[in-house]
Amino acid sequence: MTSWRLIESLSVCLSLLLFCWDLVSGQILYSIQEEVTKGTFVGNVAKDLNLNVNELETRLFQVVSGYKKKYFEVNLKTGVLFVNDRIDREELCSSTQRCCVELEAIAQLPLNLYRVEINILDINDNSPVFSMDSQNINISESTFPGARFPLLSAHDADVGGNSLKSYKLSPNEHFSLDVQSGGESAVSAELVLQKPLDREKQSVIQLLLTAVDGGKPPRSGTLQIVVNVLDNNDNSPVFSKSLYKVSVLENVPRGSRIIQLNATDLDQGLNGEILYSFSTHGDKNIFNIFEINSTTGEIIVKDYIDYEETSAFEIRVQAQDRGLSPMISHCKVLVEVLDANDNAPEILVTSLSSTVKEDSNNGTAVALITVSDKDSGKNSIVKCLILGKIPFKLSSSYRNYYSLVVDGQLDRERISQYNVTIIATDEGTPPLSSTSVITVHVSDVNDNAPRFPDSDLSIFVRENSPVGALVQTVTALDEDANENAQVTYSLLELNSKELPISTMVNINSATGEIYSMQSFNYEEIKTFQFRVQATDSGVPPLSSNMTVNVFILDENDNSPGILPPYSDQGSVNTESIPYSAEAGYFVAKIRAVDPDSGYNALLSYHIAEPKGSNLFRIGTSTGEIRTKRRMSDNDLRTHPLVILISDSGDPSLSSTLSIDVVVVESNGEIEVPLRPRPMKESNFSSLHLYLLIAIVSVSVIFLLSIVSLVALKCRSADNGFSGYRAPVITTNPDGSWSYCKSSQQYDVCFSSDTLKSDVVVWPTSCPPADADLINIDGTENMKLHQTLPKSEKPKPPNADWRYSASLRAGVKSSVHMEESSVLQGAHGVLVQNWPTVSSGSGDAEGGEASPPVGAGLNSNSWHFRYGPGPGPPQHLKPGEVPEAFLIPGSPAFISIRQDQSDDKKDEAKKKKKKKKGKDKKEKGKDDSEQ
Missing domain, CATH: 2.60.40.60 (Cadherins)
Known part of the structure; x- marks a missing residue:
């Protein structure tokens, strides 16, 4: 046993010392014995492939094979290839003489493929075995020597030198053993009869056949042979x-x-x-x-x-x-x-990674594909291809080994998964093919920025909305996945000159909900804008912006404000009108403004108290207060009015104004309140130029009037004053004058108030023998013709005085009746007042009045035309007395200089009032601009 272990150890050492590596077509060849322990050193792959050991991990170095078991593995820290699982050559390669395990070494970045072949060396770990324990052979005793009898063959799973080599037969005198080896058959043995048998001597012969292999030490197996000697x-x-x-x-x-x-x-x-x-x-x-x-x-x-x-x-x-x-x-x-060709090719896929990034470069390996065909010859030659047009291709590395690599641009947002269909077809007749589908998942990289539906967004917010109210929800979509698609929202200032946007709105970074940070006032801010930035969570992060325009919608939250000279509730304003005011007389004009807009600022004016007033009316849209009718003795002298100014909002807001309208006897009693005019720098302006021109013009007219009066006096001295009474010129409290010239037939009175165009013809009780004709030509072509027949006596106007149709139309609109000036007859005699026609509203509409038949005058003999007109006749100026009516030495002649002076003062007052109104308008415009 000790010698056996020693021999086995020497064999292992020898195999490890004698392993060789060689590059044959880019291959490395190692040799190792079977049944070695797990972790046995095979070779230093990194050193043999000239790879840097420190780069093995970063380059994802690995070895793969087409076997179900992973027999070998590489230590990425040392580059050593070692045994990872038990290797049984007989199980791996069956009865083939040469057993080789083929590996593929793969290094990424860049992609390099290497072939590694490991030759599995056989050890004598299997003894020869017979299929049966014993074999019976019947041999007739008459069998001649040389007869051969086949024996059972032993089987040895080992190959090469460790396989079955010979047989041995136990010693006997009748049989020998003939061992046959080589050729197409395995080693076999035959029993050869050497000496004739004699059943009578020995009917059963026991033999022992031993099969011996070539291992060191050799292994053997035995078979019991029983020879039965038969009769003839x-x-x-x-x-x-x-x-x-x-x-x-x-x-x-x-x-x-x-x-x-x-x-x-x-x-x-x-x-x-x-x-x-x-x-x-x-x-x-x-x-x-x-x-x-x-x-x-x-x-x-x-x-x-x-x-x-x-x-x-x-x-x-x-x-x-x-x-x-x-x-x-x-x-x-x-x-x-x-x-x-009855076997289709087999496709074995070894995945190198579960996913491939969408920004992978061309040539990045995805999977290793091994194709095999159990057939032989031409039937085992296989070709592989990819079905369809996809960004992948097969790269042939060695024989039936392929690598699936990237061959195009990947875009996960367009296609996140590829089903790569690989078809392997052999060259048999007919050809057979197999199909394998490899699912390649494309992993996401942050290559898409979040996108808003629009670059601009307009939202509307009502003013006075509560703080923290949800204004709008913005959403940006990111086509990436996972954290690359997680969007956060933030606000960006659009204009640094405006208020910080953080004081106005805020945004939920996760949901994109925009909330108001204050209650907006339409009167202070009507619109503002800012930007919303959407940023993903990728590395590096990508972002996009959207401009948000916020429009504040007006609410009816402001009551109308009354403009000066009036004030709103809490105080009473006073206006005066003459007792003689006609229907439609202008009392006052209420002006109000509303800071709101649209219908919320559309104002209407109404008289709230007294309700149903029959004396005054107010323009709903203009705010002008006018009389409905003439005053009567039954009317009060003071009329308190409450004016209601309402806007058109929903609900409507209103303000009230109290005005006491006081009725006075004449226009002279009406006081016009004047506010002090703000002092300005005394610069020579255009107004001063107009005043200077007016003064010069009045002076020239005055001198011409004096000359005309002198000439008229000289002419009157020649003709005498028979049949005439002294003309009387009377000045009124308002600065106007009245001229009366009496004769035996009639009295003629003129008023200086030429703006009203008041002319009264008063017939006398005694008509003259000859009628006088008075003709006054002006810009309105006003004429007065009166012809009195000698046989008729003029009569005063009766109560049937009527207006013409055009006059009535004018009265309905803007013309109203006013009291005429006091007309004087003879000197010192008070003449009864009669109504005249005047323009109260300044309308351009004119009218005609004719005395009725039976008035004592021929209605066709004179015609009176009235109208606003631009003023007195062109040859007369306001305040002038016609030459024909001035008598030298009369009181009118004496006081004319005083009248002219009063007229100049009135004109100066009017111009000063106009300039004051103009300054007031300019000041209001400046205030509004500020």
């Missing part, structure tokens, strides 16, 4: 050949005949009748596949023959006569099985 049957059957050879195609149909054997026996009768049978000393598997006709000797196929299981059969056939002491002869039939 002189001739045994004889085959025509001792060895028959036949070929048969695999997968031949059952019942097919292979060969027919023929044996002859010289004996007669039963001793000459031959029975054929399979020898029980042969392979027992023969009985399952073949059968023999005992009479004819035909060998037929009993079951399917598979070349891949057994490529040849050795059938031992015996022929036995039917004598009392039957004689037996033997022969061998070698059946060669011809391969048929």
Whole structure:
């Protein structure tokens, strides 16, 4: 036992010392004995392949094989190839002489493939074994020396020098052993009769056959041989050949005949009748596949023959006569099985990684593919290809070994998984093919930024919405996966000049929900914008932006505000109107503003108190307060009005204004409150230029008037003053004047208030013999013609005075009746007042008035036309007295200079008031701009 262990240890050491490596077509060859312990050193692969040991892990170095068991492994820290599992050569390579394990060494980045072959050396671990423990041989005593009797063959699983080498026969005097080796058959032995047998001396002979292999030390197996000596049957059957050879195609149909054997026996009768049978000393598997006709000797196929299981059969056939002491002869039939293309190629896939990144470079290995075909010859030649157009290809590394590598751009967002269909086809007739589907998962890299549906988003927020209210939810989609698709949201300032956006809105970084951080006021801010940035969680992170425009929607949260000179509730404002005010008389104009917008700022004016007032009305949209009718003695002198200003919002908001309208006797009592005018720098402006031009013009007109009066006086002195009364010029408290010239037929009175165009013709009680004609031509072509017949006496106007249709239309719109100025008849005589027509609203509409028939005048003899007109006639100026009505030395002549001075003051006041209103407008505009 000790010597055996020593020899085995020396054998292992010798095999390890004598291992060789060589590069043959890019291969490395190692040799190792079978049955070595796990972890046994095979070789330093990194050193033999000239690889850096420190790069083995980073380059994902590994060895793969097409076997189900992983017999070898590499230590990535040292580069040593070692045994990883028990290696049984007999199990791995069956009965083949050479047993080689083929490995593929793969290094990534860049991809390098290396062939490694490991030759498995056989050790003598199997003894020769006989199929039976004993063999009985019947030999007739009359058998001649030299007769041969086949013996059972032993089987040794080892190969080479460790296989079965010889047989030994125990010493005896009758038999010798003939050992046959080499050639197409295994080592066999035959028992040769050397000396005739004598049944009477020894009927049973015990022999021991020993089978010995070539191992060191050798192993052996024994077979007990029992020779039965039989009585006379002189001739045994004889085959025509001792060895028959036949070929048969695999997968031949059952019942097919292979060969027919023929044996002859010289004996007669039963001793000459031959029975054929399979020898029980042969392979027992023969009985399952073949059968023999005992009479004819035909060998037929009993079951399917598979070349891949057994490529040849050795059938031992015996022929036995039917004598009392039957004689037996033997022969061998070698059946060669011809391969048929009945096996499709087999595809074995070894995955190198479960996923491949979408940014992998071309040539990155994905899987190792091994293709095999159990057939032989041309039937085992296999070609592989990939079905379809996909970004992968097969790279042939060595014989039937392929690598599936990347051959195109991968995009996980477009295709996240590829089912790679590999078809392997052999070159048999007809060709057979196999299909294998490899599922390749494409792993994600962060190559897509989050995307918003739009680059701009407009949202609307109502003012006064609560703080923390949800304004909008924004969502950005990322086509990547896992953490590369996890999007977070943040706010970015769009304009640094505005308020920080963080004080206005905030965003939930996970959900994209935007919340308000304050309650917005439409009157302070109407719109603002900011950016939302969506960032994924990839490395490096990618982001995109979206501009959000926020529009504040107005709410009706502001009541109308009343503009000066009036003030809202809490104070009472006063306005005055004359007692003589006609229907439609302008009382006041209420102005109000609402900071809101749209319908919320659309204002309407109403009289809240007294309700149903029949004296005043207000324009719903203009805010102008006017009278509905003339005043009567029954009306109060003070009329308190409550004005309601309402907007059109929902709900509507309103403000109230209290105005006391006071009725006064005349226009002179109406006080116009004037606010002090703000002082400005005394610069010579255009207003000063207009005032200077006006003063110069008035002065020139005054001088021309003086000249005209002088000329008129001289003319009047020549003609005398018979038939006329002295004209009277009377000044009124408001600065106007009235001119009255009386004759025996009529009185004529003119007023200086030419803006009203008031002319009254008052017939006298005694008409003159000749009628006077007064003609006044102005810009409105105002004319007065009066012709009094001598036979008629003029009568004063009666109560039937009427207005023409055009006058009535004017009265309905903006023309109203006012009291006329006091008309004077003769000097010092008060003349009764009569209504005149005036324009109260400044409308451009005119009207006509004609006295009715029966008024004492010929209605066709004179025509009165009224209208706003631009002013007095072109040759007269406001405040001037016509030349025809001035008498030198009269009070009018004396006081005309004073009247002209008063007119200048009135004109200056009007211009000052206009400038004051203009300054007020400019100041309001400046305030609004600020």
